[in-house]
Amino acid sequence: MSWLSALTGQRRVSDRYAMPKPTWQQKVQHYAPIFRWLPNYSVQRDLKFDIVAGITVAMMLIPQEVSLSTIMHVPAHHGLYTAATAPLVYAIFGSSTVLSVASGSEVSLLVGTTIEDIEDQDERVATGIMIAFLSGCILLLVRILNLSQIADFFSRPVMGGFISAGGLLIMLSQVSNALGIKFKSQDYPPATVYQIFNHIGDTNLNAFAVAAVSIVYLIAVKMIKRRFFPSPVLMQLFDSDSPLKEKGKPEEEERFIQPPTNAGHGFSLTDQQYTAYHAQNTPQEERESLADAGKDGVTVEQPKSKGVLLAIFLMRTLCDL
Incomplete structure (x- = not known):
């Protein structure tokens, strides 16, 4: 490729200064990050958090996928297949700790619009599977060519x-x-x-009544959750009862809340940028919620016991459902 170097004005880097070629282990870890973090996984330290995360994701993901299956005009159990398969596959080939992997509403709408005119249900499902397979092939090609950076534009x-x-x-x-x-x-x-x-x-008055009651119920539950069930810190469920020990490791907290060093100008966010954004905005939302409660004469106290934190966590999850 000497003609290409001459055309672009670039010189070949000397082997003395060239970056070392990655080994086959590094290549495998690059495309399948699970082989990078799994050897360092500590059951005693990490399993308890993964159990809570798994229960939370399952309680939210299953109803979501069932509802999205109606938008795609396919049987509900196909949504359950997606809810079980997508996180397992991403656990092998992905490494983000904040990304939610599931069928998006926009994707469900586009697929449903394409296959809704097909009368036979089996043919409709088969067409949806073929669309999903072709989309996966295109996304895999995008990943191999490292074209995901286009999202930053x-x-x-x-x-x-x-x-x-x-x-x-x-x-x-x-x-x-x-x-x-x-x-x-x-x-x-x-x-x-x-x-x-x-x-x-x-x-149909019956259908309209069910829809109206459901909308009012969802709005009421959202307001109740924000006012009476503040977001608990789940790490307190597994650490000691003393709240002072939660703040005894500032270096670990700074690792998550420090401002991002490379601020992005596009739509995509790195894990560090997302965590910093969440740390900067969540306290403000909680202060606004506490201020609204104080105006109404309601005294909001921060729960300290693990039982209260667990009860609040379960109530928030039930409200979300």
Whole structure:
């Protein structure tokens, strides 16, 4: 490739200054990070946190995947397959500690729009599986070519608009189910709105009542969770009862809350950037919640016992469900 070096004006790096070639073990650890951290895994130190994380993810992921399967117009048990398979595969090939791996609402909407016109259920499921397989092949190729950095060139307003538009389209697609009306699917949102108003006289009152009660219930539970069940520090469930010992290791806390050294300008965030952002914003939200509670004459005390922390954690999880 000497002609390419001459064309680009680059000289070949001398072997004396060249970076050492990675060994086959390093290559395996690069593409499958599980072989990097698994040998250093401590059952006594890490298993208890993984159990809590697994229970939390399962309680949130299973209902989410079942609901997304309705958007994709496939049986609910296929959503359970996704909920069980995706985290297991990512545990082998991924290393992020803050990324939630599951079917996204936008992906479910796009796949559902593609296969909803297929009458036969088995053929519809098979088509969805083929779409998922081809998408996985494309993403694997993107990973091999290291093209994921392209996401840094998408600004946050652009990606925020895409995500917001996906949420609005999903809400619009569920209005017919909330009203209990049926009409042929439309290609454009204005046509869908027109069909909704055109068939609004055929509204099923029972379906509308269930939808209205569900929405009111979700809003009420969210307000109750924020006001009466503050977010507990789960590490206190496993450490000593003395709260002073929680602050006795500042060097470990600084490792997570220190500001990011390489601030990104695109949409993607590194684990360090996400953790710093969460550490900077979560206390502010909690202070606002405590201030709102103080205005109403409610005295909020920080629970200290492990039993109270565990009860609050379970109540917050039940409210999320």
